[in-house]
Amino acid sequence: MSFSQDAPAKPDSRPFHAFMGIELELTEDVLVPREETELLGKTAVSLLRARTEGCVVIDMCCGSGNLALGIASQIITASVWAADLTEATVALAARNAERLGLADRVNTRRGDLFDAFAADHLEGTVDLVVCNPPYISTGRLEGDSAHLLEGEPREAFDGGPYGISIQQRLIREAVDYLKPGGWLTFEFGAGQERQAAALIKRTRAYDKVEFLPDESGTPRVASARRGAATGNSPTSPKQTQ
Numbered sequence: 001m002s003f004s005q006d007a008p009a010k011p012d013s014r015p016f017h018a019f020m021g022i023e024l025e026l027t028e029d030v031l032v033p034r035e036e037t038e039l040l041g042k043t044a045v046s047l048l049r050a051r052t053e054g055c056v057v058i059d060m061c062c063g064s065g066n067l068a069l070g071i072a073s074q075i076i077t078a079s080v081w082a083a084d085l086t087e088a089t090v091a092l093a094a095r096n097a098e099r100l101g102l103a104d105r106v107n108t109r110r111g112d113l114f115d116a117f118a119a120d121h122l123e124g125t126v127d128l129v130v131c132n133p134p135y136i137s138t139g140r141l142e143g144d145s146a147h148l149l150e151g152e153p154r155e156a157f158d159g160g161p162y163g164i165s166i167q168q169r170l171i172r173e174a175v176d177y178l179k180p181g182g183w184l185t186f187e188f189g190a191g192q193e194r195q196a197a198a199l200i201k202r203t204r205a206y207d208k209v210e211f212l213p214d215e216s217g218t219p220r221v222a223s224a225r226r227g228a229a230t231g232n233s234p235t236s237p238k239q240t241q
Helices: 035-049 066-074 087-099 113-117 165-176 193-203
Strands: 016-019 022-025 055-060 078-084 106-110 126-131 178-187 206-213 219-226
Touching (some): 022 066, 035 066, 066 087, 078 087, 113 165, 126 165, 165 178, 165 219
Parallel strands (some): 055 078, 078 106
Antiparallel strands (some): 016 022
16 A cells, blocks of 8 residues: 555545554544554564564654554654654554553654753663654645545655655654664655665664565665664764675
C-alpha cells in the first residue's frame, strides 16, 4: 500500500484503529496509520530488542501516539517520549496512553520537533528516535494528492516545497539527542531514498545506514546509527559511513 506516489488511501476505520497489536482512538486531527508505518514500528522494535537494559525512545511527529505506544507495548523496558506540534494531537496521544495503561512509560510533549524536549534534558541519552514525518511536497498536496486532505490534517502530509523539509531537520537535530550507537529510523516517500541518503551523509554523524523496503520492494524506511561521540556533530563531523 502506498500514497498515490507517496501515501496510501486512507483506511476507513475511525474512531478506533488497530496498529502493532494495540487499538488506538483516532480523530480528524491526526493521520490514520498506514501499512508503511507498521514497517517503521517493527524496525524500531527490532533495533530496541538488541538492547539488554532499559532504553530511552523519542517518537517525533507522534500523531495519535501509534508508534510510541506500539513500541512501549512490546518493549517493556522502554521509556518513551512522544511529541507533536498541536495541542489536539498531543492530547489524543496522551489519552491513548492512559487508555492503554502505558501513561507511566509514555510521556507526551508539545513543540516544534526537538524543541518539545527543551526542559527534559534528553540530549545524549536517547537509544532510538523514530519518526513518521510529513513527506509530500506542498505542490502535490495542491494537485494530484489533494484528496489526502479530506479528513486528515495538512500538517501530517506537507513536507515543504520538495517534501523533505522535516526530514532535513530531523536528521540533523537528532544527532544531539542520540547516544553513541543510538539509532534514528524514519519513514519517507516512495522515490525519496536518494535524498534521505544524501541528508544522512551530509551530517557525517552516522556510521551505518540501512534502507528497508515495503512488500512491493520499494524502500520506505531508513535507519541510521549514531557514530562515536567525539567529532561527530553536524558542525565538527568525522565521516565514518
